[in-house]
Every structure is written in C-alpha cells, then in structure tokens.
Amino acid sequence: MTTAEFIREYRERDIRQLALQANRFPDVDMPYALDQIQGWQIARRKLPKWAACDGVIFPPHLSMEQCSSEPTAQYKLNLAMEWASRVGHASRMTDLTGGFGVDFSFTSCAFAAATYVERNEQLCHIVEHNLPLLGLNNATVVCADAVEYLSTVEPQTMLFLDPARRDEHGAKTVMLADCTPDVVQLLPKLLEKSRFTMLKLSPMLDWHKAVDDLQGTVREVHIVSVGGECKELLLVLSTVVESELKVYCADLSTASDTSSLFVYTPGSSATVANSTFKIQHSTFLHEPNASIMKAGCFDELAAAYGVSPVSRNSHLFLSDEPVEDFPGRSFVVERVTTMNKGELRKALAGIEKANIATRNFPLTVAELRKRLKIKDGGDVYIFATTTAEGEHLLLISRKYR
Template sequence: MTTYEFVKQFRESDPRKLALQASRYPDVDMPYALNQIQGWQTALRKLPSWAACDGVVYPPHLNMEQCSSEATARYKQQVARRWAERIPNASRTSMTDLTGGFGVDFSFTSRCFDCATYVERNASLCEVVGANLPRLGIRNAQMKCAEAEAVLEQLEPQTMIFLDPARRDEHGAKTVLIADCTPDVCQLLPSLMQKSQFVMLKLSPMLDWHKAIVDLEGTVREVHIVSADGECKELLLVLASDGTPEVQVFCVDIQSRPDSEGQYPRSEFVYSIGGEAEPQPNNSKLKIQNSTFLFEPNASVMKAGCFDEIARAYGICAISRNSHLFLSDREIDGFPGRTFAIDAVTTMNKRQLRQTLSGMKQANIAVRNFPLSVAELRKRLKLNDGGDTYIFATTTSDGDHILMLTHKTKK
C-alpha cells in the first residue's frame, strides 16, 4: 500500500490509533500520512470545498489551525470583488498577497482578478500551495518565495494588495499591535498605498480598531469585524487613497457551515463613523415593564461597541449604558444577535427570587454589568446548567440588580 492509498483509505480514522499500527504498513511514510489525515479532518470542518477536492496537500497542524476558514475567506472574496469592480477603466486587474501562508485567502480572493501573485517566505509552504492551486482550479497565479518587503519594493502597480501579518514575535508570543506584527504595515504604508488601488489587511480580532484607524493615517475606508457562529474571528481593514473621509464599519456574523445550497448565511449591521449617537432614555423601570423581548448583540457588534447605533437602527432601548442588552415590545427581523422572549423579571430579593424560581432546576445564566460571576450566581440560585430558560443578570440605569428570565425565540 502506498502512502497516498493509505491516506485515502484511512482518512476518517483516528490518527492516534493509526500511529500505533505503523509497523503493519512498512511502505507508508507514516508521519506524513498522519499529518495528511489530520489535515483533511480539519479541512472537513474548516474548508469543506478543499476537503472535497482530491489530492490537496495539507501543511503542519499549526498552519491548519491558523489559516482562515472557508466562511471567512469567502467573505473576503466578496469584499475584494466589490472593491475591484469599483475601479474605473480597469482593463486588466491584478492582486498580490504578500503573506500567502497556506493560501486559503489567496485561493478565494485571487478569483476576483485577471492575474494574481502569491508571496510567502516559507519555502515548504510555497511548495505545498504551488501544488494545491491547480487542483483547486486556480490557474491565474504565479508563485514567489521571498520576503514581503523585497517583493513590495519591486512590485508593479496592483489593483489590490493583501496582507495577513504574522501575529507572533520571535519567541512565539502573540502580538496584537500593528507595529508588532511582521511585516510592519505602518512602516510599509507609503509603498502599499503607492502601489495599489486598495489594500486589504487582515488583523487580530483582539486589536483596537479605533487605534488602527489612527495608526494607518487616514487610509482606512472600511472596517469589517468578522465573527463566525458568534465568535469574533478577525478584523479586516480596507485601505484606499480615494480621499473619502467617511469610514464604514461592517459587523458581520457568518454561519461557519454551508447551507444546502453551499452558501454561508450571515447577519450584517453596517454604520458609518462620524458624529455622536443620540443618548438613549434612562427610565429602566418603564422600559422593563413595557417590554416583552430582550436582544443580545452578536460578538461583532460587541467588539464594535456601536450600541447607540444599534438602538437607533432597530428602535430598541438599552437596559443601561453598560449592560449591552436591549429591550422592545416587539420582535425584530434581522437583528444582529440573539432574541429572547421575556417570561419574568425579578430583583435579588430572597422572597421574590424564591417565588419566581419556584420549581426551576436548571437554566443558562449570563451576567452583564452585574456584581456576581456566573459561578457565584449559579451557586446562590442553586440551579444546574442547561435547559430552555436563559437568565440574564444585569444592572439597570437606576442601579437595581435584576434577573430576566427568558427563552429563545424561533427567529
């Protein structure tokens, strides 16, 4: 049995168990085979269209875990296409990915351009990606194994330049500041803007995007805060020198698995930076008494901090300035987050708690701007985790500590 045959036959098996059977397959390059099996299993979850493509070669485990998911890569593809189509009189479009990595983002964004260049300083990754791209149907690409800075210096003008700077220092520790990443985008900024119509920059979701706008000296035109299944995954900035002062912020939450039509459904809330949002009313007691639905924004909205914009856009009221929960007397289609129907509201008064929670054995608990942790509150309420009831513990603008007992709506 060849190594290729072994991988194809056992790719759904547990690599740890296969490792114990290595002596039974003397002709198989077992370390390579196990890495390919593990890579395929990761791709099945993270890159389903790649897993469905026969012959794709997978890199070491760390590269697989760090690469973009198909859901977020397809989103970048849509952003790149929209911007490329805005370029006037573009007879032939081009892009260069200066930090190609495993090539997931490149494989999708490159399809939006007539020609594309993949740049990566790691020779082994270049070899893997060079073998994979034709298998994935990418035939407009050229490969360069080189440092990003050296390629940029010699680069002809491009429609788009893409960068995903390495976010680990020489000791392997994570970094989140732009200036601490490799390459340093701030240092390269003049060349990047001179040699491209627009730049797409992928950064850590931990980064302070307000500071990034300042650090990038007014070149940021769009900020995309991208989440998948409620977890913030990446920050995507689009840079251009078109003189537009306005910055649009896109709060996006994508479903990580494709639907029956192969699409990745998403919710999206878009707003522009500029001006102060009107403050929301502070009569918490009146709002709670008249409300039947509670709204919890998704991770991208939470990262953006656009709570006044959300309240204005959907006609909902904040429970308090720091709770980041919203109320309404009606259900709202398309809200970027979760919606709950309110069943009961109680203070922390022992008698009232006893009456409200009578007969309840379990609940899902979340705290927002509340003096107790989830563990402390669960212990005090003597409730197990789980069930259909969701309890939100929060503080009103009047300073009252309350529990809101809710259940998820179908929307």
C-alpha cells in the same frame, strides 16, 4: 499499503490511535500521513470544499488552525470584487503573506492575474501543488520576503496582507506595530503600489487605534464573526477612493453568506439615554452579535433598530414588539426577579437547567450558577444585569429566534 492509500482509508480515524499502530504499516510514511489526516479533519470543518478535493496537501497543524474558514474567505472575495468595481480595475492582485493560501485561493478569483508570495518554501511547494487542483489557473507562486518583494512589484489593483501575529518566541501579538511585517512602516509603499490594500488583523486588536495608526488611509473596517465568535478584523486602505470611514459588523453563517450586517459611520450623532423601560413579562430582550460587541456601536444600534438599552453598560436591549432583523439573538422575557431570596425561589421554580450570562453584574457566571444551584444547558436563558437605577435583576427568557 502506500501512504496515499493509508490516508484515504484511515482519514476519519483518531490520529492518536493511528500513531500507536504505526508498526503495523511499515511502508507508510506515518508522520506525513498523520499530518495529512489531521489536516483533512480540520479542513472538513473549516474548508469543506478543500476537503472534498482529492489530492490536496495540507500543511502542519499550526497553519491549518490559523488559516481562514470558507465563510470568512468568501467574505473577503466579495469585498475584493466590490472594491475592484469601485476603483474600476480588476487586473491583478498580490497576496504578500500567502500562508496556506486559503484567502488567496478565494480573493484571486476576482482578478485576471494573481501572485502568491510566501517566504516559507515548504508552504510555497504545497500551494503550487494545490492551486491547479482547486481550478486556479491565473496564479503565480513566488517564494520571497514580503517587504523585499513589495519594493519590486508592479502597481496592483489590490495588495493583501495578513501579518504574522506571533513573536520570535511563538507568543501571540495583537498590536499592529508588533506584527510582521510592520504595516505602519510599509504604509507609503502599500499605497503607492495598489489602488486598495486589504489587511487581515487579529480580532483582539483595537480597531480605533489601528485606524489612527494608519493615518487616515482606512476607508472601511469590517468586523467579521462566524457562529457567534469574532474571527477577523479587516481594514481596507486606499488613497484612490476618498470617502467617510464606515464600519461593517458582519455575522456569517456556516453557509458562507451574510446572516446579518450592520453598517454605520463612526462619529454619527446617534445618542441614546439610559433606559427607563419597564422590564416585564413578554418584553423582548435583544443581545447584539459578537461583531457589534467588538465594534462598540451601541448607540448607533439602538437608534437604527428602535430598541432601548437596559443601561449604558449592559449591552442588552429591550423592545415592546419583536425586531425581526435585529443583528444578534432575541428572547422573550418570561420572568423578572431581583436577587431577593424569596423572589428568586418563586421565579426559578421548575427550572433545573439554564444558560446563564452576566452583563454589568457583580457576580461571575460561575458564582451566580453556584448561588442559583442551576445546571448548565436547556432552553432557558438567564441574563443577569444591572439597570440604570442600579438594581440587580435576572431576566429569565426563552429564545424568540
């Protein structure tokens, strides 16, 4: 059995079990085969179109875990197309930090010509092999250092950078200045060489500070979540387009389309006071998605959707009527209780399992679950929070949508 045949036949098996059986397959390059099987298994979840493409070579595990998923890569393609249209130019783009090439394989489709730049020679060989299999014939692969290449590149419609977010010891970094290459130092050259630049940054980064560090050149901030988890922070920089800064909070489905999108202008005049809303049976409870939580745009959200905050620090919202397009999850409150033992016993009667969340509450989820003696799971959702008047409440709810 050849290595390629082994990969095709055993790619759905547990790689740990396969590693133990290596002696049975003396003609198989087992380290390479296991890398490919593990890569395909990750791609089946993150990159189903790539997993379905016969002959694609996958890189080592770390590159696979760090690469974009299809929904986020598709989002970047849509963003690149929109901005190319805005600047009236879609001739060429360069990805200065190519990596495994997932983002490049998508964003390059918006341009007549595209260049992939990566200093890791192994990744360059892999991408050069994969691009034709993926139907990309407008691309050039260059093995070079991003900073050195930037100094020689011709003006582009778009430059794309995903700076490395690990230091020399392999530890994660989230500060813009700690990433490689240092985008702040490169800023003048990036603006000189592109009509717009797209930066992909850590979702842990403080986007307000990043905008400040980039000296008034950021036109859009995109906070992108998938499946309820904040995955990427994208910044679009340009001096060709002059506009107010806008923040886009996108929550994507696994089908690569935008499930919800909330857009706002930082510094707008939206002001929402602490709620005096009476929480009772049949009140609708709304929990913003991960992108909005990251953005921190709670006053703007409340003003846009006509909902009332439980309190300034709860990040939970209430309404008398359903809000069909609310960007997040919505629930119907079935019972409300204080932490009084008698009230708790009555409110929790018949509930053996529940999903518990604490927001602006003195106990952790683990501490509260232990006190309530309720197992995890089921279709009941308990939100523990503190009202504007300082009262600790449990909102016992079920999903509305």
